[in-house]
Amino acid sequence: MLVTGGAGFIGSALVRHLLTNTKARVVNLDALTYAGNLGSLESVSGHPKYRFERADIGDLRAVREVLGRYRPDAVVHLAAESHVDRSIDGPAAFVQTNILGTYTLLEAALAYWKSLDAAKREGFVFHHVSTDEVFGSLPETGMFTESSAYQPNSPYAASKAAADHLVRAWYRTYGLPVIVTNCSNNYGPYQFPEKLVPLTIINALNGKSLPVYGTGANVRDWLYVEDHVRALWVVATNGEVGATYNIGANNERTNLDVVKAICSTLDRLLPQSSCRPHASLIEFVADRPGHDRRYAIDAEKIGRDLGWKPIETFESGLAKTVRWYLDNRAWWQDILTRRYAGQRLGLAKFE
Numbered sequence: 548m549l550v551t552g553g554a555g556f557i558g559s560a561l562v563r564h565l566l567t568n569t570k571a572r573v574v575n576l577d578a579l580t581y582a583g584n585l586g587s588l589e590s591v592s593g594h595p596k597y598r599f600e601r602a603d604i605g606d607l608r609a610v611r612e613v614l615g616r617y618r619p620d621a622v623v624h625l626a627a628e629s630h631v632d633r634s635i636d637g638p639a640a641f642v643q644t645n646i647l648g649t650y651t652l653l654e655a656a657l658a659y660w661k662s663l664d665a666a667k668r669e670g671f672v673f674h675h676v677s678t679d680e681v682f683g684s685l686p687e688t689g690m691f692t693e694s695s696a697y698q699p700n701s702p703y704a705a706s707k708a709a710a711d712h713l714v715r716a717w718y719r720t721y722g723l724p725v726i727v728t729n730c731s732n733n734y735g736p737y738q739f740p741e742k743l744v745p746l747t748i749i750n751a752l753n754g755k756s757l758p759v760y761g762t763g764a765n766v767r768d769w770l771y772v773e774d775h776v777r778a779l780w781v782v783a784t785n786g787e788v789g790a791t792y793n794i795g796a797n798n799e800r801t802n803l804d805v806v807k808a809i810c811s812t813l814d815r816l817l818p819q820s821s822c823r824p825h826a827s828l829i830e831f832v833a834d835r836p837g838h839d840r841r842y843a844i845d846a847e848k849i850g851r852d853l854g855w856k857p858i859e860t861f862e863s864g865l866a867k868t869v870r871w872y873l874d875n876r877a878w879w880q881d882i883l884t885r886r887y888a889g890q891r892l893g894l895a896k897f898e
């Protein structure tokens with residue numbers, strides 16, 4: 548399997564899962580942007596079935612060379628610019644990687660697929676990993692299904708929507724065997740500290756304020772990353788070519804509820820902390836422009852057709868996540884001491 552973006556949050560969880568729980572050989576192609584971190588792969592870096600290739604998905608020659616050398620049976624495409632706030636401040640990188648990079652990868656994959664013999668061509672799949680944010684914002688009721696209309700609102704969501712459309716077109720027009728998955732918000736170990744869950748945990752541990760957009764009423768549907776990567780494996784190996792699958796775990800929570808749940812977990816795990824109650828650190832900040840009100844995923848299809856279901860509840864997954872950040876301070880402190888210049892959500896306060 549060729550995994551793009553395998554040094555990121557979800558990609559590294561997928562690489563660890565593949566090497567630990569399956570017989571797959573794995574090539575990780577990653578440009579190592581600010582979000583890529585080989586430290587997330589230390590536990591498997593010496594695995595005999597693992598190779599790392601540093602390359603940009605927008606570099607056609609490099610991608611073709613890697614495909615030709617390793618001859619994978621599947622490409623699982625996760626490489627992307629992934630942070631909505633960054634897409635508002637600087638959309639160019641999102642257009643570059645998420646749209647043009649995906650286009651380049653599709654071109655390379657198509658040429659590679661056409662070069663295969665009939666048997667290997669038959670088994671090949673290009674699995675594109677996308678987001679529920681392409682569907683836009685939901686009112687108080689209803690859920691996104693595989694046939695929901697595309698209505699992206701942020702530059703990030705628009706760039707992912709464009710990529711989804713390109714992937715679909717490469718299937719319908721050129722016959723490249725593709726599958727698309729759209730998942731909800733992931734959380735879990737090794738998530739870059741700019742995202743809500745790790746940001747809240749780390750700020751709380753440092754006694755810093757816990758920024759919450761607007762009134763904190765925006766609703767997201769949360770998926771534990773290890774449940775997600777199990778789903779990716781099931782889809783890549785058993786999914787129907789040309790199909791789309793939604794992946795979610797039925798965990799709708801307001802942002803404020805998520806932050807409060809992290810605070811009470813920390814209160815429980817750190818009874819001596821001088822910051823208790825951690826919820827007193829919550830600070831409401833100006834809302835994100837174009838902030839989608841609510842996302843909710845109907846994941847019935849992947850359960851019915853492929854037998855996948857999540858293992859973790861939000862409570863059990865969150866407890867594991869908080870515990871991981873407590874036990875792995877070196878991983879995130881290393882990122883923070885690299886003088887990471889996050890401008891939003893108080894990340895600059897880490898410096």
Ligand code: NAD
Nearest residue numbers: 552554555556557578579580582583603604626627678733
């Ligand atoms: P991430 O930002 O943690 O990791 C992205 C990885 O891609 C990094 O390792 C980075 O170095 C690499 N990368 C970026 N640009 C590249 C390029 N041009 N060439 C090669 N590598 C490049 O992202 P994530 O949270 O792990 O998300 C992975 C995928 O899942 C993305 O496609 C994202 O849109 C999608 N997704 C994420 C979530 C979520 O909650 N995190 C939810 C839905 C969908």
